[in-house]
Amino acid sequence: MILSIESSCDDSSIAVTRIEDYKLLFHKKISQELAHSEYGGVVPELASRLHAEALPKILEEAKEYLPHIKAIAVTNEPGLSVTLMEGIMMAKALHLALNKPLIGVNHLVGHVYSLFIEKEAVLPKMVLLVSGGHTMILDVKGYDDIKVLATTLDDSFGESFDKVAKMMGLGYPGGPIIEELAKRGDPDHFSFPVPLKNSKELAFSYSGLKNAVRLALEEIDHLSRQDMADIAASFQKAAIAHLLQKTKKACEIYKPKDFAIVGGASANMALRSAFEKECAKRGVPISFAPLQYCSDNAAMIGRAAIEAYKKGDFIAMEELRAVPRSCFT
Numbered sequence: 001m002i003l004s005i006e007s008s009c010d011d012s013s014i015a016v017t018r019i020e021d022y023k024l025l026f027h028k029k030i031s032q033e034l035a036h037s038e039y040g041g042v043v044p045e046l047a048s049r050l051h052a053e054a055l056p057k058i059l060e061e062a063k064e065y066l067p068h069i070k071a072i073a074v075t076n077e078p079g080l081s082v083t084l085m086e087g088i089m090m091a092k093a094l095h096l097a098l099n100k101p102l103i104g105v106n107h108l109v110g111h112v113y114s115l116f117i118e119k120e121a122v123l124p125k126m127v128l129l130v131s132g133g134h135t136m137i138l139d140v141k142g143y144d145d146i147k148v149l150a151t152t153l154d155d156s157f158g159e160s161f162d163k164v165a166k167m168m169g170l171g172y173p174g175g176p177i178i179e180e181l182a183k184r185g186d187p188d189h190f191s192f193p194v195p196l197k198n199s200k201e202l203a204f205s206y207s208g209l210k211n212a213v214r215l216a217l218e219e220i221d222h223l224s225r226q227d228m229a230d231i232a233a234s235f236q237k238a239a240i241a242h243l244l245q246k247t248k249k250a251c252e253i254y255k256p257k258d259f260a261i262v263g264g265a266s267a268n269m270a271l272r273s274a275f276e277k278e279c280a281k282r283g284v285p286i287s288f289a290p291l292q293y294c295s296d297n298a299a300m301i302g303r304a305a306i307e308a309y310k311k312g313d314f315i316a317m318e319e320l321r322a323v324p325r326s327c328f329t
């Protein structure tokens with residue numbers, strides 16, 4: 001079994017996965033969303049203190065598995081350095097106590113493997129990763145063969161939802177709040193520009209759209225519930241149109257035979273149905289991370305770690321450190 005730890009942002013999570021058949025034997029996550037909600041975003045110091053409380057509590061519940069653990073996996077990149085450190089310190093303590101090897105898992109690779117929880121990996125795939133920290137199109141051929149085909153020039157897709165929600169004083173995380181509000185709004189009430197619409201560049205950008213929302217809000221004297229719903233619906237429409245437009249472009253260039261969407265923001269149903277329609281038109285199969293594994297969790301880290309374990313891809317304790325910004329090429 002592999003014990004995996006995730007603490008790259010605001011979710012403390014531990015999983016135990018059986019190596020031979022990927023079975024998830026234990027999985028628990030304590031989310032800090034409520035604690036950060038009043039600040040409209042994640043406060044790193046607070047997050048790290050909450051991980052220090054939550055991780056040992058979860059580990060206590062997984063104690064019965066410790067004698068069977070063959071390796072300890074932990075997210076070591078990318079993420080907030082102070083929160084990554086909490087998971088890494090726990091992994092190192094377990095390494096010393098159990099005398100089992102360490103595996104450092106890239107969080108983005110973890111999101112990709114959320115597609116294969118309790119399953120064999122089916123690759124190659126073009127994968128769209130949409131989270132709070134990233135918006136990327138990836139060419140995934142294997143655990144250690146992932147190429148970035150497109151990324152964002154500024155904000156990420158999920159982050160733009162968080163910022164729009166914050167501008168309207170609606171709390172954190174903004175994604176589910178905006179999606180819910182959008183259901184009661186008119187998506188054509190505001191005509192927000194679809195980012196980089198006339199650019200040939202294969203890249204994303206969400207800062208201009210966010211600013212357009214800010215300007216629209218400044219024009220409204222008394223923001224009603226209906227105004228908010230219309231803002232949410234019009235913003236979400238433009239945000240998804242941008243994802244779709246650039247992904248279509250990537251498909252024309254790279255002609256994938258299989259496509260998937262992962263990451264916290266892939267829980268968005270409007271996004272799912274827009275991509276489902278497009279893929280059906282093109283005859284390209286599409287899959288999504290299961291809803292319970294879209295947002296950050298240790299199950300996906302454990303699943304990815306099995307690939308590393310099979311390759312003997314271990315890391316020495318003194319080399320395992322938090323890498324806040326990282327990318328594969």
Ligand code: KG4
Pocket residue numbers: 009130131132133134157158159161162173174175176179263264265266267268269294295296
């Ligand atoms: O993958 P994740 O849990 O953390 C990162 O690795 O960043 O993603 C969290 C992000 C947040 O920005 C959150 O607002 C966004 O995913 N999100 C959504 C939805 N649910 C979560 N964005 C749009 N629509 C949603 N339904």
Ligand code: ZN
Pocket residue numbers: 107111131132263264295296
């Ligand atoms: Zn994530």
